[in-house]
Amino acid sequence: MQTLVQTGAVTKVHSVRRPWLRDVIGILAIVIAGAVGYWLFPDNLALLTRIIAVALLVLSIDLIVGYCGVATLGQAALFGAGAYAAGIACVNGVTEPMTLIAIGGTAGAVAGLLMGTIMLRAHGLAQLVLSIAIVQLFHEAANKASSITGGSDGLAGLMISPLFGIFEFDLWGKTAYLMGLALLLLVFIALKFVVSSPFGMLCRGIKQDPLRIRAMGAFVFPVLLKMFVISGAVAGMGGALAAISTQVVGLDSVSFELSANALVMLVLGGLGTLYGALIGTVIFMGFEHVVSSINPFHWMTMVGALLIAVVLAAPGGLSSLVEKVRGEKA
Amino acid sequence: MSDLFRVENLSKSFGGLAVSRDISLSMAAGERLALIGPNGAGKTTFVNLVTGQLKPGAGRVILGGEDVTQLGAVRRVRKGLVRTFQVTRLFSELTPEEHVTLTVLQREGKASRILSRFRGNSGVADEVHDILGALGLLEVARRKVGQIAYGQQRLLEIAIALALKPKVLLLDEPAAGVPSVDTPRIEQALERLPSSLAVLMIEHDMDLVFRFAKRVVVLAAGEIIFEGAPSEVAADPKVREAYLGNYAHARSVA
Numbered sequence: 001m002q003t004l005v006q007t008g009a010v011t012k013v014h015s016v017r018r019p020w021l022r023d024v025i026g027i028l029a030i031v032i033a034g035a036v037g038y039w040l041f042p043d044n045l046a047l048l049t050r051i052i053a054v055a056l057l058v059l060s061i062d063l064i065v066g067y068c069g070v071a072t073l074g075q076a077a078l079f080g081a082g083a084y085a086a087g088i089a090c091v092n093g094v095t096e097p098m099t100l101i102a103i104g105g106t107a108g109a110v111a112g113l114l115m116g117t118i119m120l121r122a123h124g125l126a127q128l129v130l131s132i133a134i135v136q137l138f139h140e141a142a143n144k145a146s147s148i149t150g151g152s153d154g155l156a157g158l159m160i161s162p163l164f165g166i167f168e169f170d171l172w173g174k175t176a177y178l179m180g181l182a183l184l185l186l187v188f189i190a191l192k193f194v195v196s197s198p199f200g201m202l203c204r205g206i207k208q209d210p211l212r213i214r215a216m217g218a219f220v221f222p223v224l225l226k227m228f229v230i231s232g233a234v235a236g237m238g239g240a241l242a243a244i245s246t247q248v249v250g251l252d253s254v255s256f257e258l259s260a261n262a263l264v265m266l267v268l269g270g271l272g273t274l275y276g277a278l279i280g281t282v283i284f285m286g287f288e289h290v291v292s293s294i295n296p297f298h299w300m301t302m303v304g305a306l307l308i309a310v311v312l313a314a315p316g317g318l319s320s321l322v323e324k325v326r327g328e329k330a
Numbered sequence: 331m332s333d334l335f336r337v338e339n340l341s342k343s344f345g346g347l348a349v350s351r352d353i354s355l356s357m358a359a360g361e362r363l364a365l366i367g368p369n370g371a372g373k374t375t376f377v378n379l380v381t382g383q384l385k386p387g388a389g390r391v392i393l394g395g396e397d398v399t400q401l402g403a404v405r406r407v408r409k410g411l412v413r414t415f416q417v418t419r420l421f422s423e424l425t426p427e428e429h430v431t432l433t434v435l436q437r438e439g440k441a442s443r444i445l446s447r448f449r450g451n452s453g454v455a456d457e458v459h460d461i462l463g464a465l466g467l468l469e470v471a472r473r474k475v476g477q478i479a480y481g482q483q484r485l486l487e488i489a490i491a492l493a494l495k496p497k498v499l500l501l502d503e504p505a506a507g508v509p510s511v512d513t514p515r516i517e518q519a520l521e522r523l524p525s526s527l528a529v530l531m532i533e534h535d536m537d538l539v540f541r542f543a544k545r546v547v548v549l550a551a552g553e554i555i556f557e558g559a560p561s562e563v564a565a566d567p568k569v570r571e572a573y574l575g576n577y578a579h580a581r582s583v584a
Contacts, residue, residue: 198435199444205421205432212419215381217407217494218436226442 023192026275030188033282034181038174045173047289049245052180055281056187056238057258058265059274060108063231065263066272067195068224069207070119071128073259074135075235080142080254081111082236087155087249088148095161097169097179101240108236109229111138116228120221131259138254154250158243169244176245183241187234191274194230203227204272268310270317279318333392334359334528335411335498340379340389342552349375351553353389357498357528364543364560365532368573372552373532374416377500381413382406394497410497414487416506416532422476426467426486429475430458433493458493465489465519481512488519499523501531505538517541548572 037048057079064070085107086100094100119130142149149155162168167175194200202223205213210220243249252258261284269280287306292299314321333356342350349372357363367373378384380391382403390399391406398406420429434454435441449455462468465485470478475486484504491499505516513535520542523529533539539546540560548556548563550572556563563569 194444196448197444197446198432198441198448201424201428201432201448202436202441204424208421208423209419211383212415212421214404215407215413215415215419216433216436216490217404217412218441219404223442226444230444 027185027189027192030185030278034184038177038181042172044289045177046245047285049173049177049180050242051281051285052177052184053238053242053245054258054262054265054285055184055278056241057235057262058269058277058281059187059191060231060235060238061262061266062271062274062277063191063195063227063234065266066276067200067203067207068227070224071124072119072131073128073256073263074115074131074133074138075231075262076254076256076258077115077135077138078108078111078232078235079239079242079258079262080135080138081232082108082239083243083249083253084142084149084155084239085236086240086243087158090158090160090243091155095159097160097163097244100160100244101183101237104240104243105233105237108239109233111236112228112230112232113225115232116225120224120228132256135254135256135259139251139256142251142254150249152251154248155243156248158247158249160244160247169247173245176241180241180245183237187237188274188278191234195274199223199226264307266317268307268317270314270319273319275322276317276319283318333357334361334394336392337380338390338392340376340391341387342375342379342384343387349552350379350386351551353549353552353554355547355554355557357530359497359526359528361528361545362543363528363530364539364546365530365549366534366536366539366546366563367549371549371572373549374502375552376549377413377502377532380500381411407494410495411500412491412494412496412498413500414491414502414504416502418480418483418487420475420483420486423474425470425472425474426462426478426482426489427458427471429486430461430489430493431455433490434458434461437494461489461493464492464522466515479512481508481515484508484516485519488523492523496527498528498530501529501533503532503534505533505535513538 038045041048057075060078061072061075064072064075082104086104089103090100094103115131115134118134119127122130143151146152160169163175163179169175202213202218206220206223213220239253242253265280265284266277267280268284269278270276284303288299288303291302295302310318336356338354340350340353341348353376365373365376375384379386382401386399390397392398393406393409393411396409398409398411401409431448431454432441434457435451438454440446440451459468462471465488467482467485467489470482475483488501488504504520505513508516517538520531531539531542543560546556546558546560546563547554548569555568555572556566
């Protein structure tokens with residue numbers, strides 16, 4: 001490595017150390033943003049926890065769309081799998097929150113394996129259509145199996161034990177929020193390692209040219225399937241967090257609408273950086289919350305206008321604006 | 331037969347159009363063979379058949395005594411049958427260093443690891459440095475491929491192929507599209523290919539072909555019409571006819 005740096009010293013030595021430092025700064029920024037949210041909006045912690053849960057969903061989409069180039073409009077199937085698994089486990093007596101998160105993650109991973117196995121048989125538009133079909137099937141399954149899922153009434157009355165046996169899930173949602181924030185940080189750091197591993201680089205290659213990757217002697221399908229499983233685990237944990245914090249699981253958690261909104265959030269924030277997923281979720285849901293309280297009749301119009309403005313002004317998403325500013329400074 | 335690589339009676343038709351007819355050839359280790367022919371003669375189709383991107387209608391591909399005809403493209407690469415592309419297929423957002431590192435990791439079976447750093451292996455880094463150095467790519471090692479010169483991209487195609495430690499290397503027009511000032515660098519890279527490697531090169535630049543190859547095979551309308559020394563090829567009446575165009579229209583299968 002040192003030899004390369006020496007010879008390539010003329011070109012771009014700083015690019016060697018930057019990513020590491022940048023990620024530390026990025027993670028600190030998440031911690032600060034999380035703390036600021038906690039102090040500034042103590043009455044809105046339920047909303048902030050919801051944002052974190054959806055951020056996990058959007059991160060999981062970024063893994064598939066941003067890093068592998070597989071388009072999906074059915075990611076809520078994995079989120080919902082996690083939410084229902086945690087919810088069903090909870091009403092059946094498993095009330096320890098960390099265990100419920102783990103159950104949600106596992107259920108999401110299994111659902112991801114299933115979804116990936118089906119979706120990766122097709123390409124392009126057919127693949128997108130399959131993703132929609134899958135989330136609709138999950139939705140119908142959750143609706144019809146009302147004896148275990150509560151059907152259209154939802155699965156209500158989840159009683160969660162105190163976290164570590166100490167911290168009660170209070171009315172203000174402090175415990176849920178702080179647990180969610182810690183979970184998001186851990187997942188984010190883990191995913192940073194995943195995308196900077198050889199596996200992550202292989203995914204980026206597949207995104208650009210799968211035929212090239214095959215000519216390098218690597219199989220494409222198992223790599224993508226692995227990413228679907230990881231993605232499913234992340235989405236599933238998001239679903240479980242949503243279930244724990246709201247103590248209810250509804251059909252909206254396995255909806256096409258949630259899938260599509262989450263994809264919009266990702267595009268808004270920017271693909272393939274992980275930061276974009278977080279920025280997009282916070283801006284979209286924050287904007288939605290503010291605008292819908294100001295004008296409950298036309299808020300969707302304003303959200304639409306925001307989207308058009310961002311896509312036209314910054315086709316790479318909001319996170320690309322940050323990059324642009326950094327680039328001009330450097 | 332002690333041939334390293336052999337193709338037997340390879341045929342392929344698209345619809346009623348025969349694009350490869352009964353092609354047979356063999357190569358020994360270390361051999362330098364050029365495959366030439368007019369446009370549409372089926373040269374790239376031949377490479378696609380040999381590497382497994384296309385399934386042949388008939389015939390066999392044998393590598394090191396083993397029949398690999400039923401193997402897919404990925405497995406053939408792993409057995410040592412490696413190609414470059416006529417139009418470079420590189421990842422524009424990645425750097426040459428990342429391309430070659432990924433290739434070396436893949437060869438060592440480490441490319442799908444999650445619990446290790448991409449640049450964490452110093453043995454791999456040394457090898458990548460050597461490969462890029464041998465092809466004169468160290469200066470651009472950390473630049474995005476989309477920003478480097480086309481000649482350097484072609485060299486990177488060769489670097490990736492070499493990183494796979496092939497037994498047989500198929501070069502599909504390695505100098506195509508390269509400005510003439512840069513062709514000497516490509517040629518130099520070709521001269522320095524490992525001597526044990528069997529190299530089959532498709533090329534239009536006849537000067538390059540004559541300097542590089544000891545043996546020339548001419549393909550026209552999907553079949554071999556000449557096989558011999560470079561010095562004899564220009565005098566061959568069938569070859570002259572093919573290049574004048576009589577063979578350029580592929581005949582349909584009877």
